[in-house]
Amino acid sequence: MQGNETFDVVVVGSGSAGAMAALRAADHGLKVLIIEKAHKFGGTSATSGGVMWVPNHQLDGGNDDSREKALEYLDSIIGKPVNRERLEAFVDEAPKMLNYLKGTGVEVAVAAWPDYYTGRPGSRDDRSIVVPTFDGRELGDDRYALMREQYNRFKLFGRYAMDLTETFALMMQSKGWRGVAAKMITRYWADRSTRKVSHRDRRFTQGAALMGSIYSQIFKRGVELRMETKLEELKVDDAGRVTGVEVSKFGRRYVVNATHGVVLSAGGFEWNQELRDRFYPVPGLTRHSSTPEDANRGETLVAAEKVGASTEHTEAGWWIPTMTLPMPKASNFHEIHQAAFDVGRPWSVVVNRNGVRFVDEACGYDQFGQAMVADHLKTGANMPCWLIFDAKFRKKFSAGGLMPTVHTPEKKVPEDWWGHYVFRANTIEELCRKVDLPYDAVKQTVANINEYSKTGVDPEFGRGMNAYDQMFGDPTATPNPNLGPIDTAPFYAVPINNGDLGTKGGLRCDARARVLDQEGNPVAGLYAAGNNSGTPFGDVYPGAGATIGPAMTFGYVAANDIAERSGNQRA
Numbered sequence: 001m002q003g004n005e006t007f008d009v010v011v012v013g014s015g016s017a018g019a020m021a022a023l024r025a026a027d028h029g030l031k032v033l034i035i036e037k038a039h040k041f042g043g044t045s046a047t048s049g050g051v052m053w054v055p056n057h058q059l060d061g062g063n064d065d066s067r068e069k070a071l072e073y074l075d076s077i078i079g080k081p082v083n084r085e086r087l088e089a090f091v092d093e094a095p096k097m098l099n100y101l102k103g104t105g106v107e108v109a110v111a112a113w114p115d116y117y118t119g120r121p122g123s124r125d126d127r128s129i130v131v132p133t134f135d136g137r138e139l140g141d142d143r144y145a146l147m148r149e150q151y152n153r154f155k156l157f158g159r160y161a162m163d164l165t166e167t168f169a170l171m172m173q174s175k176g177w178r179g180v181a182a183k184m185i186t187r188y189w190a191d192r193s194t195r196k197v198s199h200r201d202r203r204f205t206q207g208a209a210l211m212g213s214i215y216s217q218i219f220k221r222g223v224e225l226r227m228e229t230k231l232e233e234l235k236v237d238d239a240g241r242v243t244g245v246e247v248s249k250f251g252r253r254y255v256v257n258a259t260h261g262v263v264l265s266a267g268g269f270e271w272n273q274e275l276r277d278r279f280y281p282v283p284g285l286t287r288h289s290s291t292p293e294d295a296n297r298g299e300t301l302v303a304a305e306k307v308g309a310s311t312e313h314t315e316a317g318w319w320i321p322t323m324t325l326p327m328p329k330a331s332n333f334h335e336i337h338q339a340a341f342d343v344g345r346p347w348s349v350v351v352n353r354n355g356v357r358f359v360d361e362a363c364g365y366d367q368f369g370q371a372m373v374a375d376h377l378k379t380g381a382n383m384p385c386w387l388i389f390d391a392k393f394r395k396k397f398s399a400g401g402l403m404p405t406v407h408t409p410e411k412k413v414p415e416d417w418w419g420h421y422v423f424r425a426n427t428i429e430e431l432c433r434k435v436d437l438p439y440d441a442v443k444q445t446v447a448n449i450n451e452y453s454k455t456g457v458d459p460e461f462g463r464g465m466n467a468y469d470q471m472f473g474d475p476t477a478t479p480n481p482n483l484g485p486i487d488t489a490p491f492y493a494v495p496i497n498n499g500d501l502g503t504k505g506g507l508r509c510d511a512r513a514r515v516l517d518q519e520g521n522p523v524a525g526l527y528a529a530g531n532n533s534g535t536p537f538g539d540v541y542p543g544a545g546a547t548i549g550p551a552m553t554f555g556y557v558a559a560n561d562i563a564e565r566s567g568n569q570r571a
């Protein structure tokens, strides 16, 4: 039975921030406990794309990126005051974190992905890092199925794991995609020994590859991971130092002491409507979040506030457009589908309830969400907005969870989806009537898009006119891969919500990941990383992996600081 136990470090939350803190602390020789509220470990991180944004990483023999270029880029995009020391600490420590991770035996590779503000000074297209694949069964058969799984949409037919290269090949139906799909399916069924124990593909990819490979290192070091164990309160001594945590497991509460530090890495507050209402100018709804349902509720943020902690950058999420569909074969459950790349494909347009555009639809997903919020504050006519597309788009691209006809022909779309989750009509006018959009405005918007498709120039928002947009365009649409005329019946509309990948703000921390109080002094013994802490980037999402990159960096920094202060520093 647990109770009255003492560890050197208690890590709260088993996502990327917590996992890195635990691994690094263990390598400093510290005795670590990870507590995890959910019945599965790995957090949102394990369900994610697993991309880490690490500027100046110097992988592959190095390139000509530098600390200065990284800061030049960040300075050119960040629009609000941020803690300079913390921003610089990220730029300095992220490459060290990656190098350390690589040194533990985790395979890492550069993904060709333009920074999200392409063209800004210092931007590049080689700062996003992935763990290509990992054999999940290396975790052991008892743990392999207990790590959070990716969402169905991130797997082929909801079953076969895809790495990023395969995802893009299938998503764009690029040359040879059928062969790619056949290979994945064959590999899965040929793995007879795994088929006997689980439906889960042992070939972990994306977030599963990242988290699986880190946890295999964590388990090798004998770190204890305790699931179904929720942080309720922080324990402090008379001097205000955090000395441990009060947790609950299956209804029983007990205390675990932490001699050298508690690391809060329990994600953001996206599933807590009360905190959304308190912090966000346009709160949105918890159920539009694309993170694991009901997991990250900000309990640790509230517990830290009770011991004097302050918060920052809490007015926004890591936005991503989402749409909702019923979950197949599960009564009364819905699935949130990301539509990040769908909204910028050719033969479509996105409008607010006034029937007008408000953004370059092909921009980075966080920028898209920021534009939704700004437009809603201005017009009151957003959240949701509408993705309108024609039969050419429908044939080729997904619209959130509505897969292209090559995958889901019209006759396979469940009857109850039409007119409720997705809308279809033979004319734009009829479509507008069905979804209550002003026809005259939509008619003009569609006419504009059709005109821009001919010239390749979007004079309003510059859609398809930069490298990031074009990456998710369709090269067969010319002259602009993100623009095509919306002119082929039937026409469709799907409501798009302002979903999120987590929250941007959280506990205010310094460059050493120490949680700060209202006066800006560290709360002794208390650290935070990942979405539990305020982002170093303030209001922007610099590039693919810009939540997990800093999460792991500040998990690493926290462990180093704890080790240094406790006299246990090793590597």
Ligand SMILES: Cc1cc2nc3c(=O)[nH]c(=O)nc-3n(C[C@H](O)[C@H](O)[C@H](O)COP(=O)(O)OP(=O)(O)OC[C@H]3O[C@@H](n4cnc5c(N)ncnc54)[C@H](O)[C@@H]3O)c2cc1C
Pocket (backbone or CB within 6 Å): 012, 013, 014, 015, 016, 017, 018, 035, 036, 037, 038, 041, 042, 043, 044, 045, 046, 047, 048, 049, 050, 051, 052, 053, 151, 229, 230, 231, 232, 265, 266, 267, 268, 290, 291, 292, 295, 296, 297, 298, 299, 300, 318, 500, 501, 502, 529, 530, 531, 532, 544, 545, 546, 547, 548, 549, 551
């Ligand atoms: C589909 C998808 C794809 C994404 N792809 C990327 C990507 O490729 N790159 C990128 O940078 N970002 C991506 N994101 C965002 C990214 O996954 C998250 O921002 C990131 O994983 C947050 O990491 P974290 O460690 O802070 O929190 P999490 O990974 O969410 O982990 C927090 C953990 O804390 C636990 N917890 C919560 N409360 C308590 C409590 N009271 N006590 C104990 N435990 C608690 C939770 O159950 C959870 O397991 C994606 C998100 C989604 C949904």
